[in-house]
Amino acid sequence: MAITGIMLMLFVLGHMLGNLQIFISADQINHYAETLQGLGNALWLIRGSLLVILLAHLGAALQVTRLNRAARPVPYQHALDYQTTTFASRTMMFTGLIIVAFVIYHILHFTVVTDANLAGIKGTHDDLNVYGMIVAGFSNTIVSLVYIVANILLGVHLTHGAKSLFQTLNLRTSENANCLENFSKGFGVLVILGNCSIPVAVLMGILS
Amino acid sequence: MNMNITLHVWRQKGPDAPGRMEIIQADDISPDMSFLEMLDLVNERLEAIDIESIAFDHDCREGICGMCSLVVNGIAHGPESATTVCQLHMRSFKDGDAVYIEPWRARAFPVIRDLIVDREAFERIQQAGGYVSINCGGSPDANAILVPKPEADTAMDAASCIGCGACVASCPNGSAMLFVAAKIGQFAHLPQGQPERFRRARRMVEQMETEGFGACTNHFECEASCPKEVPIKFISEMNRDFIKAVLKGE
Numbered sequence A: 001m002a003i004t005g006i007m008l009m010l011f012v013l014g015h016m017l018g019n020l021q022i023f024i025s026a027d028q029i030n031h032y033a034e035t036l037q038g039l040g041n042a043l044w045l046i047r048g049s050l051l052v053i054l055l056a057h058l059g060a061a062l063q064v065t066r067l068n069r070a071a072r073p074v075p076y077q078h079a080l081d082y083q084t085t086t087f088a089s090r091t092m093m094f095t096g097l098i099i100v101a102f103v104i105y106h107i108l109h110f111t112v113v114t115d116a117n118l119a120g121i122k123g124t125h126d127d128l129n130v131y132g133m134i135v136a137g138f139s140n141t142i143v144s145l146v147y148i149v150a151n152i153l154l155g156v157h158l159t160h161g162a163k164s165l166f167q168t169l170n171l172r173t174s175e176n177a178n179c180l181e182n183f184s185k186g187f188g189v190l191v192i193l194g195n196c197s198i199p200v201a202v203l204m205g206i207l208s
Numbered sequence B: 001m002n003m004n005i006t007l008h009v010w011r012q013k014g015p016d017a018p019g020r021m022e023i024i025q026a027d028d029i030s031p032d033m034s035f036l037e038m039l040d041l042v043n044e045r046l047e048a049i050d051i052e053s054i055a056f057d058h059d060c061r062e063g064i065c066g067m068c069s070l071v072v073n074g075i076a077h078g079p080e081s082a083t084t085v086c087q088l089h090m091r092s093f094k095d096g097d098a099v100y101i102e103p104w105r106a107r108a109f110p111v112i113r114d115l116i117v118d119r120e121a122f123e124r125i126q127q128a129g130g131y132v133s134i135n136c137g138g139s140p141d142a143n144a145i146l147v148p149k150p151e152a153d154t155a156m157d158a159a160s161c162i163g164c165g166a167c168v169a170s171c172p173n174g175s176a177m178l179f180v181a182a183k184i185g186q187f188a189h190l191p192q193g194q195p196e197r198f199r200r201a202r203r204m205v206e207q208m209e210t211e212g213f214g215a216c217t218n219h220f221e222c223e224a225s226c227p228k229e230v231p232i233k234f235i236s237e238m239n240r241d242f243i244k245a246v247l248k249g250e
């Protein structure tokens, strides 16, 4: 889980940094999109690998959840009084499944472009208008809200994910535990702020 | 001043009998009593009126054997940190408190009666590899094998595990990884543990899985509830040794 988790985290980070180029200029993000499209077969290779990594991560999560459910058939009558678990750590499966559903929606929305309006704006292969698509897409408040909520959950998921992977990979010590804790929270917050800034900017009219 | 406590105790006649929480009044309890002494007193009073006493595990009553095993108000070994329930005192509670007492709950720890669970799963994990093989003979010189102090200390941290099972009881996943990791870690840091190191990790982890314990998802509850404060880093060390064992085919 940790290995696939790191890969997905790096992807989330890269994806976010790429998209934040929208704040530089419309040309910048359109050019970025054209570069990605220009990768041709390599792009499909990356997409394929991401899918495999995501499925591996999901598969491992489902297996662990099944095992853990079975490990305590008779529940405590007085609920366990947790000392160290966090909201994030207890809701990993829930946030994870919502993120998967969101990813499917997101791909249909901006990659496959099932919405005829957006498809009209998209432009041709080497003259993409991704900027226009993003602005038009996020002008719909409901759509923006879906993105914002999903990205908040993604950030929550990542706070526990980041913290966990240091522990799993034997990089956590009692000396650096606090530092890693802050890093994990910071990473989650960074992803929330970075990703939500785009729909928020569109709704506020900063990007138009 | 003595206090009156309302106990909610899990009663279960046998492994296959259905269990339920029963309310038992514990009146006139001295704050200086240990938690188990309080239960002794309650049992004496129950027997005096011909009611079956509450069965619970205990032995040394000084926090070193790992027999006592009660979940008190949702916390394994009760509210004090780094304290076994036999070392817990009634002064940790207030007059009029409701106190819930339950057994360790895990598929691999079936209830035998009331608050006593069968922890043989731990024995079987130990038998799978929790030992070192050495040549017998005359006693060796004390310092024939030098061990760096930090390594000896780390091994001792792991060896302080008393095998009570609080890690399993407090884990949301019912995972035994802290126990198994401690039993592997106490040898992995010493020269005597090296020859069988990877085989040991693999066998013990596999036995742990066979017993039906859950898997670690890093909630860190085990470390918080461990009466001996065994650090969770032994779990990542165990994972590392297990992976190496698989890669080496040991």
Ligand code: FES
Pocket: B057, B058, B059, B060, B061, B062, B063, B064, B065, B066, B067, B068, B084, B085, B086, B087
């Ligand atoms: S009875 Fe021995 S540790 Fe509690």
